[in-house]
Amino acid sequence: MNDIQQELMGFVSREFLNGNGDGLDADTPLLELRILDSLTIVALYGFVEARFGVKLDGGPTSPADFASIRALAHLIESRRAAA
Numbered sequence: 001m002n003d004i005q006q007e008l009m010g011f012v013s014r015e016f017l018n019g020n021g022d023g024l025d026a027d028t029p030l031l032e033l034r035i036l037d038s039l040t041i042v043a044l045y046g047f048v049e050a051r052f053g054v055k056l057d058g059g060p061t062s063p064a065d066f067a068s069i070r071a072l073a074h075l076i077e078s079r080r081a082a083a
Helices: 003-016 038-052 071-081
Strands: none
Touching: 003 038, 003 071, 038 071
């Protein structure tokens, strides 16, 4: 697991799972399990911009980009590379 994935997992665990990230891994289906929804995604946008310097609303995204920690990390890495 890379650093971006670890930081995302820590944030999701702290902010959306009350610090209980037991069983959370890079492939946990965040949307399917309703860990992420429209309100939590807004908070996630803020975290990603502040921590990684990447604007998620700066280009097209799809639900697949938020399907898992791994998918979200890939989106962040892609946006970083494009910047």
